Amino acid sequence: MPRRPDPGVEERILSAASKLWKKGGENALTMRAVAKAAGTNTPAVYRRFPSRHEVLQALLRRVQRMFADAVRDSRSPEEACEQYLEFALSHPHEYELFYDYAYQLPRPPQIRGTAPLREHRPTMALMEARLADRLGGSPQDQTRLSLALWAITHGTAMILISRSIPPEHAAELRSVFSSAVETMIRNASVGSQV
Numbered sequence: 001m002p003r004r005p006d007p008g009v010e011e012r013i014l015s016a017a018s019k020l021w022k023k024g025g026e027n028a029l030t031m032r033a034v035a036k037a038a039g040t041n042t043p044a045v046y047r048r049f050p051s052r053h054e055v056l057q058a059l060l061r062r063v064q065r066m067f068a069d070a071v072r073d074s075r076s077p078e079e080a081c082e083q084y085l086e087f088a089l090s091h092p093h094e095y096e097l098f099y100d101y102a103y104q105l106p107r108p109p110q111i112r113g114t115a116p117l118r119e120h121r122p123t124m125a126l127m128e129a130r131l132a133d134r135l136g137g138s139p140q141d142q143t144r145l146s147l148a149l150w151a152i153t154h155g156t157a158m159i160l161i162s163r164s165i166p167p168e169h170a171a172e173l174r175s176v177f178s179s180a181v182e183t184m185i186r187n188a189s190v191g192s193q194v
Contacts, residue, residue, distance in 0.1 A: 063095075068123055077131050081149055
């Protein structure tokens with residue numbers, strides 16, 4: 001009698017891979033370790049993910065969805081930046097995966113080649129749309145400001161995640177971050193009205 005396919009094995013594999021990533025990063029992610037942690041065998045992992053790289057890609061797609069979900073409901077560019085920072089701080093291992101591997105993923109066929117960054121990074125498209133709603137113009141008109149906001153948000157996240165400043169300055173850095181985001185958007189708003 002043939003074995004019945006286990007519909008939950010792929011999810012178990014990804015959950016196990018995620019836990020291994022959190023514990024030991026990329027080095028902990030061997031196919032054998034993933035199989036063991038998922039309660040299955042190595043051939044079952046290989047049937048679903050032909051290589052370790054494909055496991056990483058699946059994990060990254062999962063993190064990208066989590067990240068997009070975290071900022072999607074923001075009502076303003078400032079709130080999107082705050083939600084972005086909060087996601088990074090509350091999911092530091094996933095954030096590391098997100099930024100270490102995001103550009104190693106092949107682009108979907110419909111956006112390969114010279115497709116703009118926003119089509120490969122939905123959170124950038126979201127930020128550009130929020131900025132266009134606030135400042136006018138098209139989302140593409142907001143790429144420069146969106147990149148500046150990303151730079152300050154990512155920089156703040158990395159400083160806080162790496163504990164590069166004394167703990168007693170963390171709240172002050174968060175406050176400076178919020179003020180800087182508000183100032184950048186306010187100054188862009190003034191510039192767009194001239």
